[in-house]
Amino acid sequence: xxxxxxxxxxxxxxxxxxxxxxxxxxxxxxxxxxxxxxxxxxxxxxxxxxxxxxxxxxxxxxxxxxxxxxxxxxxxxxxxxxxxxxxxxxxxxxxxxxxxxxxxxxxxxxxxxxxxxxxxxxxxxxxxxxxxxxxxxxxxxxxxxxxxxxxxxxxxxxxxxxxxxxxxxxxxxxxxxxxxxxxxxxxxxxxxxxxxxxxxxxxxxxxxxxxxxxxxxxxxxxxxxxxxxxxxxxxxxxxxxxxxxxxxxxxxxxx
Amino acid sequence: xxxxxxxxxxxxxxxxxxxxxxxxxxxxxxxxxxxxxxxxxxxxxxxxxxxxxxxxxxxxxxxxxxxxxxxxxxxxxxxxxxxxxxxxxxxxxxxxxxxxxxxxxxxxxxxxxxxxxxxxxxxxxxxxxxxxxxxxxxxxxxxxxxxxxxxxxxxxxxxxxxxxxxxxxxxxxxxxxxxxxxxxxxxxxxxxxxxxxxxxxxxxxxxxxxxxxxxxxxxxxxxxxxxxxxxxxxxxxxxxxxxxxxxxxxxxxxxxxxxxxxxxxxxxxxxxxxxxxxxxxxxxxxxxxxxxxxxxxxx
Amino acid sequence: xxxxxxxxxxxxxxxxxxxxxxxxxxxxxxxxxxxxxxxxxxxxxxxxxxxxxxxxxxxxxxxxxxxxxxxxxxxxxxxxxxxxxxxxxxxxxxxxxxxxxxxxxxxxxxxxxxxxxxxxxxxxxxxxxxxxxxxxxxxxxxxxxxxxxxxxxxxxxxxxxxxxxxxxxxxxxxxxxxxxxxxxxxxxxxxxxxxxxxxxxxxxxxxxxxxxxxxxxxxxxxxxxxxxxxxxxxxxxxxxxxxxxxxxxxxxxxxxxxxxxxxxxxxxxxxxxxxxxxxxxxxxxxxxxxxxxxxxxxxxxxxxxxxxxxxxxxxxxxxxxxxxxxxxxxxxxxxxxxxxxxxxxxxxxxxxxxxxxxxxxxxxxxxxxxxxxxxxxxxxxxxxxxxxxxxxxxxxxxxxx
Numbered sequence: 001x002x003x004x005x006x007x008x009x010x011x012x013x014x015x016x017x018x019x020x021x022x023x024x025x026x027x028x029x030x031x032x033x034x035x036x037x038x039x040x041x042x043x044x045x046x047x048x049x050x051x052x053x054x055x056x057x058x059x060x061x062x063x064x065x066x067x068x069x070x071x072x073x074x075x076x077x078x079x080x081x082x083x084x085x086x087x088x089x090x091x092x093x094x095x096x097x098x099x100x101x102x103x104x105x106x107x108x109x110x111x112x113x114x115x116x117x118x119x120x121x122x123x124x125x126x127x128x129x130x131x132x133x134x135x136x137x138x139x140x141x142x143x144x145x146x147x148x149x150x151x152x153x154x155x156x157x158x159x160x161x162x163x164x165x166x167x168x169x170x171x172x173x174x175x176x177x178x179x180x181x182x183x184x185x186x187x188x189x190x191x192x193x194x195x196x197x198x199x200x201x202x203x204x205x206x207x208x209x210x211x212x213x214x215x216x217x218x219x220x221x222x223x224x225x226x227x228x229x230x231x232x233x234x235x236x237x238x239x240x241x242x243x244x245x246x247x248x249x250x251x252x253x254x255x
Numbered sequence: 256x257x258x259x260x261x262x263x264x265x266x267x268x269x270x271x272x273x274x275x276x277x278x279x280x281x282x283x284x285x286x287x288x289x290x291x292x293x294x295x296x297x298x299x300x301x302x303x304x305x306x307x308x309x310x311x312x313x314x315x316x317x318x319x320x321x322x323x324x325x326x327x328x329x330x331x332x333x334x335x336x337x338x339x340x341x342x343x344x345x346x347x348x349x350x351x352x353x354x355x356x357x358x359x360x361x362x363x364x365x366x367x368x369x370x371x372x373x374x375x376x377x378x379x380x381x382x383x384x385x386x387x388x389x390x391x392x393x394x395x396x397x398x399x400x401x402x403x404x405x406x407x408x409x410x411x412x413x414x415x416x417x418x419x420x421x422x423x424x425x426x427x428x429x430x431x432x433x434x435x436x437x438x439x440x441x442x443x444x445x446x447x448x449x450x451x452x453x454x455x456x457x458x459x460x461x462x463x464x465x466x467x468x469x470x471x472x473x474x475x476x477x478x479x480x481x482x483x484x485x486x487x488x489x490x491x492x493x494x495x496x497x498x499x500x501x502x503x504x505x506x507x508x509x510x511x512x513x514x515x516x517x518x519x520x521x522x523x524x525x526x527x528x529x530x531x532x533x534x535x536x537x538x539x540x541x542x543x544x545x546x547x548x549x550x551x552x553x554x
Numbered sequence: 555x556x557x558x559x560x561x562x563x564x565x566x567x568x569x570x571x572x573x574x575x576x577x578x579x580x581x582x583x584x585x586x587x588x589x590x591x592x593x594x595x596x597x598x599x600x601x602x603x604x605x606x607x608x609x610x611x612x613x614x615x616x617x618x619x620x621x622x623x624x625x626x627x628x629x630x631x632x633x634x635x636x637x638x639x640x641x642x643x644x645x646x647x648x649x650x651x652x653x654x655x656x657x658x659x660x661x662x663x664x665x666x667x668x669x670x671x672x673x674x675x676x677x678x679x680x681x682x683x684x685x686x687x688x689x690x691x692x693x694x695x696x697x698x699x700x701x702x703x704x705x706x707x708x709x710x711x712x713x714x715x716x717x718x719x720x721x722x723x724x725x726x727x728x729x730x731x732x733x734x735x736x737x738x739x740x741x742x743x744x745x746x747x748x749x750x751x752x753x754x755x756x757x758x759x760x761x762x763x764x765x766x767x768x769x770x771x772x773x774x775x776x777x778x779x780x781x782x783x784x785x786x787x788x789x790x791x792x793x794x795x796x797x798x799x800x801x802x803x804x805x806x807x808x809x810x811x812x813x814x815x816x817x818x819x820x821x822x823x824x825x826x827x828x829x830x831x832x833x834x835x836x837x838x839x840x841x842x843x844x845x846x847x848x849x850x851x852x853x854x855x856x857x858x859x860x861x862x863x864x865x866x867x868x869x870x871x872x873x874x875x876x877x878x879x880x881x882x883x884x885x886x887x888x889x890x891x892x893x894x895x896x897x898x899x900x901x902x903x904x905x906x907x908x909x910x911x912x913x914x915x916x917x918x919x920x921x922x923x924x925x926x927x928x929x930x931x932x933x934x935x936x937x938x939x940x941x942x943x944x945x946x947x948x949x950x951x952x953x954x955x
Contacts (some may be wrong), residue, residue, distance in 0.1 A: 035824025108527030112297030
């Protein structure tokens with residue numbers, strides 16, 4: 001591999017970085033303003049974390065997002081593994097289905113949910129992780145699909161099966177670690193989507209972290225921006241950190 | 256568990272659906288059940304109700320209204336913003352994906368994948384906050400530009416206009432392009448460029464005759480997906496405008512959550528159905544193009 | 555013989571007492587969900603006890619910074635140990651009606667606060683009413699024109715529309731027609747969609763007054779024309795606390811009773827807001843309206859809430875309530891607390907019972923520091939038929955303005 005400075009790559013990353021971080025940094029600067037005292041300070045953040053409902057709502061949205069991730073992986077990994085291995089004719093059909101949620105505006109979906117689900121379903125907050133799963137599906141499906149395409153799936157599975165593993169061990173102990181890059185990406189986007197989901201949540205009359213932030217914004221706009229910043233930057237930082245800390249997998253043939 | 260043994264594989268040629276046996280689909284059942292109940296079921300009800308009048312009779316009147324003003328302008332604006340946000344980010348996104356995937360070390364690639372996943376999902380109020388803080392009236396960047404001599408608010412610009420919203424949309428469209436197009440880059444095997452070079456082709460020829468033609472279908476497919484995304488974006492537009500920039504998702508939102516009233520009760524649902532049809536017109540070609548590209552992208 | 559008769563008499567008396575004792579509690583088995591006034595709910599003490607047991611009150615589209623509701627919430631929660639939740643505080647009056655129609659039982663609000671814009675939908679002709687009838691303790695102090703005779707809905711507090719503006723705006727606006735000043739380009743807006751939001755609707759009406767339409771309150775074409783002229787310069791912005799605090803919205807109509815909530819919030823974000831009444835015509839709007847949802851999940855709190863909101867008492871606010879106060883029985887505690895009507899008064903709203911309270915010398919002072927200028931003429935309130943006629947005009951033309 002060439003070791004000299006890769007100008008095009010650095011240029012690309014710089015431009016992207018500029019584009020991505022300017023709004024974030026600006027909002028961060030807004031959030032550390034303290035107009036009542038003049039200058040800057042952490043007041044808004046301190047206020048945010050000491051708000052009694054902050055922890056409540058973070059935990060609530062946090063576990064809803066975690067539940068969504070679990071549901072997504074539980075359903076998609078086995079299904080996609082099977083689709084890849086069996087070359088089933090139903091695969092194009094399911095590929096197409098997975099894109100449908102992109103085609104439906106969230107608002108319309110929310111109203112469809114409002115007018116279709118029975119009282120029992122609408123009374124439990126457990127309907128949300130399943131609905132978030134649907135919203136995340138186009139991205140999660142693709143991400144895992146790509147991951148599975150880029151490994152020698154047949155070989156690995158045959159090896160594991162002939163070593164005596166049953167299907168669930170094969171999937172959890174062999175396949176998932178091999179595609180952990182794309183699993184991480186899937187976890188990241190599913191978690192981010194669920195944590196920030198607002199429209200569907202409001203229309204179904206639930207209150208979660210994003211709806212609480214909007215509520216708070218009325219009384220204390222700077223506080224709301226601080227909260228928003230935390231909810232963006234923290235998952236970002238944590239997920240990126242986890243990805244960086246994950247050991248390299250040794251590449252076996254192919255790219 | 257009902258998996259076929261690995262040695263066999265059903266032939267993927269042709270659409271011989273009639274020869275399927277239901278048992279071979281067993282593993283797909285959990286997915287189909289959950290997806291069917293939580294998605295297909297509400298959407299079908301939505302479609303059904305779109306054909307109902309205020310008196311609960313079947314009618315096309317909701318659709319007739321959906322094509323009149325102001326909804327017609329709404330569709331035009333939404334299609335415009337979808338096309339433009341896709342067009343502007345398609346090539347930069349493709350280039351970024353190319354450089355990152357071909358030259359970036361593995362750790363970088365994975366980090367970018369994760370970051371793109373989070374960024375592609377930013378929207379709504381957090382995104383509105385970020386851009387208001389950056390290029391809003393009091394924004395940091397606004398002030399810097401003004402000091403440098405360029406007052407972006409001298410004309411009609413504001414974040415709530417079409418242009419302003421378009422700029423904000425680029426923020427999540429670009430990462431989306433990177434996510435969606437990267438697999439195509441990854442599938443361009445190094446062996447091919449080597450083979451081409453051995454046959455006497457230089458970089459330029461490689462690209463003109465091999466690289467670009469191979470990437471083109473995936474590129475168009477990604478563009479179409481970006482269009483669907485920009486076309487149906489709702490939360491961000493809702494956070495930045497007040498119902499005076501006609502955009503179909505906003506119009507639907509207002510009608511459906513009770514913040515806007517109209518004479519026909521099911522108008523919002525009809526607008527939703529039309530949106531589905533327009534998005535489908537983008538997504539179906541996407542699927543066709545992807546399937547063809549997948550043939551050479553398979554390992 | 556005498557002993558036997560005595561025993562018989564005693565036994566009969568005991569039986570009689572027993573029957574009465576059994577019969578009386580049966581009469582006292584109260585169904586609070588059907589109670590139409592505090593007596594049918596078993597008295598104020600019983601109502602408070604039942605409310606405390608329920609522990610929850612579900613409200614809808616009622617922001618804390620609206621007409622001093624934040625202070626009312628705090629007092630109610632502290633005194634009765636009840637948790638108040640608010641569904642979608644930023645929503646419109648129409649959203650409240652739609653939620654009552656479509657939401658599952660666990661998401662239904664107990665009490666609603668809607669504008670006259672949508673109140674007719676509570677009693678659909680030929681259908682069952684969407685609200686439960688209830689008459690508060692001082693029912694007679696609510697003017698007849700502001701309530702439904704059987705208690706299905708009742709006016710709560712009213713306001714006048716004032717102009718809110720960012721002091722950085724020069725020249726400062728003084729009336730509606732100033733909105734088209736090119737110096738304000740891009741900063742003028744409205745609080746919501748006037749087809750469903752009462753405040754936005756009244757803003758269009760107020761604009762109509764300031765643009766030559768003061769003679770006919772059922773015709774808002776002049777108001778629509780004013781907003782159209784503003785829009786021709788730059789799109790309308792959403793005038794809410796967030797945007798006022800962020801500086802993207804700088805001038806628009808807002809309820810005077812929201813001043814005390816909005817100004818400090820903006821100040822905390824570093825911005826200076828001011829409220830003034832238009833110098834030509836000031837719209838006195840019809841009152842907002844309360845009703846108890848027929849699907850209310852917390853019946854006792856739904857009713858106790860009305861009693862509290864319509865209480866005329868002078869008294870202690872949340873911060874002033876002591877631990878000893880909280881141990882008092884329901885009605886005694888209630889008597890010590892400042893009533894909702896006075897909280898509204900402090901915000902600058904006009905409590906619906908103000909005339910009666912003035913006679914009884916129960917009104918506290920309004921904390922608003924701006925007054926209707928002597929040059930201005932107060933117009934209104936429009937009648938329900940005015941409102942409905944104007945609404946039709948807006949529904950057909952607002953979207954394509």
